[in-house]
Amino acid sequence: MRILVAVSGGSDSKGLLLALNEAIEASDPNRFSLAACTVDHALRPESAAEAQGVAAFCASIGVPHLIKRWDGPKPLTGIQAAAREARYRLLADAAERFDAGCIVTGHTSDDQRETILMRMQRATGPGASGMARATLYDRRIWVLRPFLNLDRTSIRAFLATRDVTWFDDPSNANTTFERVRVRAELAHAPRAEEGAWDAGARARSSTRAAALITRHVRVHAGLVVEIPLAFAEHRDDVDWQRALLALVAVVGGRAHIPAADTVKRVAAFLRETTLGRMTAGRCVFDRRASGLYLYREARGLTTLTLAGGETATWDGRFHVRNGGSAPISVAAEGRGGPQQQRLIAAGLPPGVAGRASLTAPRVRSENGESVASITIEPRIGLYDTFLPGFDRIMADRIAGLFGRGPYPPPPVHDLLTEMER
Numbered sequence: 001m002r003i004l005v006a007v008s009g010g011s012d013s014k015g016l017l018l019a020l021n022e023a024i025e026a027s028d029p030n031r032f033s034l035a036a037c038t039v040d041h042a043l044r045p046e047s048a049a050e051a052q053g054v055a056a057f058c059a060s061i062g063v064p065h066l067i068k069r070w071d072g073p074k075p076l077t078g079i080q081a082a083a084r085e086a087r088y089r090l091l092a093d094a095a096e097r098f099d100a101g102c103i104v105t106g107h108t109s110d111d112q113r114e115t116i117l118m119r120m121q122r123a124t125g126p127g128a129s130g131m132a133r134a135t136l137y138d139r140r141i142w143v144l145r146p147f148l149n150l151d152r153t154s155i156r157a158f159l160a161t162r163d164v165t166w167f168d169d170p171s172n173a174n175t176t177f178e179r180v181r182v183r184a185e186l187a188h189a190p191r192a193e194e195g196a197w198d199a200g201a202r203a204r205s206s207t208r209a210a211a212l213i214t215r216h217v218r219v220h221a222g223l224v225v226e227i228p229l230a231f232a233e234h235r236d237d238v239d240w241q242r243a244l245l246a247l248v249a250v251v252g253g254r255a256h257i258p259a260a261d262t263v264k265r266v267a268a269f270l271r272e273t274t275l276g277r278m279t280a281g282r283c284v285f286d287r288r289a290s291g292l293y294l295y296r297e298a299r300g301l302t303t304l305t306l307a308g309g310e311t312a313t314w315d316g317r318f319h320v321r322n323g324g325s326a327p328i329s330v331a332a333e334g335r336g337g338p339q340q341q342r343l344i345a346a347g348l349p350p351g352v353a354g355r356a357s358l359t360a361p362r363v364r365s366e367n368g369e370s371v372a373s374i375t376i377e378p379r380i381g382l383y384d385t386f387l388p389g390f391d392r393i394m395a396d397r398i399a400g401l402f403g404r405g406p407y408p409p410p411p412v413h414d415l416l417t418e419m420e421r
């Protein structure tokens with residue numbers, strides 16, 4: 001198998017490249033081979049020369065290397081997040097070019113501490129989580145982090161023994177970035193956040209959440225989540241909270257579980273027993289005598305136009321592909337559409353069917369042509385771009401309920417491999 005190493009030119013990823021190269025040469029050069037990729041974000045004048053420096057280093061150890069430049073428009077705000085998005089997309093493209101089976105990055109235990117602290121500071125849902133050892137990117141390729149339990153000092157000591165130097169990214173000193181501030185905070189802090197994160201416990205909790213979903217949750221036409229009332233009230237069960245919040249994110253078309261204030265409102269609603277509705281996280285919670293129903297709120301639904309051959313996401317909830325040549329538009333179905341009858345036929349209360357069907361996607365051809373070559377597939381924003389390995393079984397269950405197949409499993413044995421049935 002070929003492994004793509006994401007090398008920024010900093011100490012961690014250079015150390016990873018060198019360590020893997022030595023390990024493969026010493027043990028199994030026929031089974032594994034390496035390739036490397038550097039993303040030039042083109043945000044600093046020196047970045048092109050630094051990428052060339054990595055290319056020269058890779059050539060010196062005989063590892064094929066590719067530079068991928070981020071050429072797209074650069075936003076003025078949220079530049080770190082946009083750069084990250086572009087970086088993973090370009091790394092995945094490079095992996096495809098090299099026919100690599102996975103990507104590895106140089107994240108260290110220092111990065112893990114920062115991540116945990118940042119997530120604790122904006123904590124949402126049950127417990128702050130750390131980075132996963134393996135993350136599936138874009139349903140395409142697994143990103144592994146072999147150095148996640150190793151600290152930066154050891155990596156630098158290893159590089160020193162090999163006389164290898166590295167670049168220090170100047171943005172690491174820019175305190176407008178949250179991660180940089182957190183790093184400074186950690187330098188003076190006792191290691192209080194350690195122990196707050198246990199990947200094994202998280203994987204077990206997530207897998208129990210998956211079992212609860214299988215046992216208690218039904219999803220109708222990718223639009224309505226139905227939960228028996230007796231079960232919906234199990235609000236003190238952390239695994240159930242995890243499952244419920246994941247479902248809310250998927251129904252709302254969001255890439256993250258709801259923010260803390262939304263979580264509080266949901267908990268308060270679940271504490272009551274009176275029948276009625278409330279809205280949180282773009283999702284309607286509709287409590288009826290026959291059950292608790294969740295569906296997308298009929299607000300803020302936009303119209304999307306797709307040229308022939310284009311693919312896009314509508315409302316964060318559906319992937320739409322226009323396989324024809326004429327342009328199409330996708331908008332909310334509105335009142336009295338075909339989904340309403342379908343949901344009523346599935347046994348849902350007419351009020352729920354009516355409201356939920358308002359938010360179903362409806363495709364129209366812009367010039368009256370047939371819309372036969374259009375495909376619509378539910379999108380699971382919570383997991384489709386980044387799926388942390390410890391949530392894989394839960395993600396598969398949710399994908400199944402929304403009419404999708406399982407996510408590709410990781411290329412290595414992971415925590416969940418034994419838990420799978």
Ligand SMILES: Nc1ncnc2c1ncn2[C@@H]1O[C@H](COP(=O)(O)OP(=O)(O)OP(=O)(O)O)[C@@H](O)[C@H]1O
Pocket residue numbers: 005006007008012013037038039040041084087104105106107111
């Ligand atoms: N420009 C780059 N080109 C290739 N790989 C990179 C680049 N930047 C970062 N990486 C990879 O990502 C790892 C982590 O880098 P860094 O700590 O800068 O990213 P982060 O922003 O903290 O993490 P994340 O990428 O998960 O958001 C590096 O060790 C390296 O493997």
